[in-house]
Amino acid sequence: MRIELLYWEECPSYDLALQRLREALAERQVAESVRLIEVTTEQQAEALRFPGSPTIRIDGQDLFPTPDGPYGLTCRVYHADNGRVTPLPTAEMIREAIRKALRE
Amino acid sequence: MAITLESRLISFALKGTDEKVHRPEDYPGAKVLGVIFSCNHCPYAQAWEGRLIQIQRDYAGRGVQFLLINSNDPAKYPDDSFSSMQRRAQEKRYPFPYLFDETQEVARQYGATRTPEIFLFDERRVLRYHGAPDDNYEDPAAVRQPYLRNAIEALLAGKMPTPAETKPVGCTIKWR
Numbered sequence: 001m002r003i004e005l006l007y008w009e010e011c012p013s014y015d016l017a018l019q020r021l022r023e024a025l026a027e028r029q030v031a032e033s034v035r036l037i038e039v040t041t042e043q044q045a046e047a048l049r050f051p052g053s054p055t056i057r058i059d060g061q062d063l064f065p066t067p068d069g070p071y072g073l074t075c076r077v078y079h080a081d082n083g084r085v086t087p088l089p090t091a092e093m094i095r096e097a098i099r100k101a102l103r104e
Numbered sequence: 105m106a107i108t109l110e111s112r113l114i115s116f117a118l119k120g121t122d123e124k125v126h127r128p129e130d131y132p133g134a135k136v137l138g139v140i141f142s143c144n145h146c147p148y149a150q151a152w153e154g155r156l157i158q159i160q161r162d163y164a165g166r167g168v169q170f171l172l173i174n175s176n177d178p179a180k181y182p183d184d185s186f187s188s189m190q191r192r193a194q195e196k197r198y199p200f201p202y203l204f205d206e207t208q209e210v211a212r213q214y215g216a217t218r219t220p221e222i223f224l225f226d227e228r229r230v231l232r233y234h235g236a237p238d239d240n241y242e243d244p245a246a247v248r249q250p251y252l253r254n255a256i257e258a259l260l261a262g263k264m265p266t267p268a269e270t271k272p273v274g275c276t277i278k279w280r
Contacts, residue, residue: 010275010276011275012273012274074145074181074275075146075147075148075275076147077147077150078147084151084242084243085147085150085151085153086147086151086241086242086243087147087148087151087241087242088242090242
């Protein structure tokens with residue numbers, strides 16, 4: 001399994017997203033390590049189809065799929081279950097998305 | 105680097121989403137004046153937006169006035185264009201002016217770097233609080249330190265806010 005967290009340094013929450021991701025993986029007893037990929041240029045963002053920071057992928061699939069594009073250096077908007085805007089997925093969102101990803 | 109506490113307000117004249125030019129001097133009756141750098145596209149600004157609206161509404165009758173300023177380069181972030189600002193201000197029923205710092209000169213003068221970033225001035229227009237709205241951008245129900253509300257209450261009571269400065273948390277301002 002390939003687990004990646006793509007981030008842009010200028011968005012401050014990727015470390016918290018990484019922490020939540022690692023905790024959720026540990027709960028599911030997934031031993032694979034998370035590969036951190038720093039996105040630094042617009043060209044790289046386009047090439048990686050990076051919709052914003054942070055983005056989590058398992059085997060190349062976005063844990064929170066979005067419509068195609070736009071891609072670029074930006075902070076990503078997430079929506080919690082109650083509709084609240086948040087700059088990173090909640091622990092519960094990550095847990096649920098991993099559960100679905102592992103089932104598929 | 106941001107202007108330091110006890111700095112005097114730096115004046116400006118910026119066009120608002122209402123197509124009028126706004127200046128801090130237009131609000132001589134404000135006992136507390138907040139100059140707040142924000143924008144449309146940033147999730148941190150969006151996450152705190154509702155709270156800023158609520159605070160403005162809660163304190164409007166007590167002489168508190170916010171001025172929201174978007175300094176981002178819309179060429180890089182089209183969601184931060186003036187027309188998009190107008191749409192957002194209308195959709196969210198902003199109770200404060202939403203101003204476009206097209207030249208980015210105001211953000212540079214204040215040394216603002218993030219959205220949102222708050223500069224709160226007292227009645228004499230001396231900077232008394234600088235930083236974040238509160239200590240939890242994710243969840244309004246989990247806020248333990250409502251920095252901005254506390255600072256406003258302190259100033260209205262003739263006291264100095266504590267803390268007077270916190271780390272602004274949010275997206276970086278997008279320079280040309």
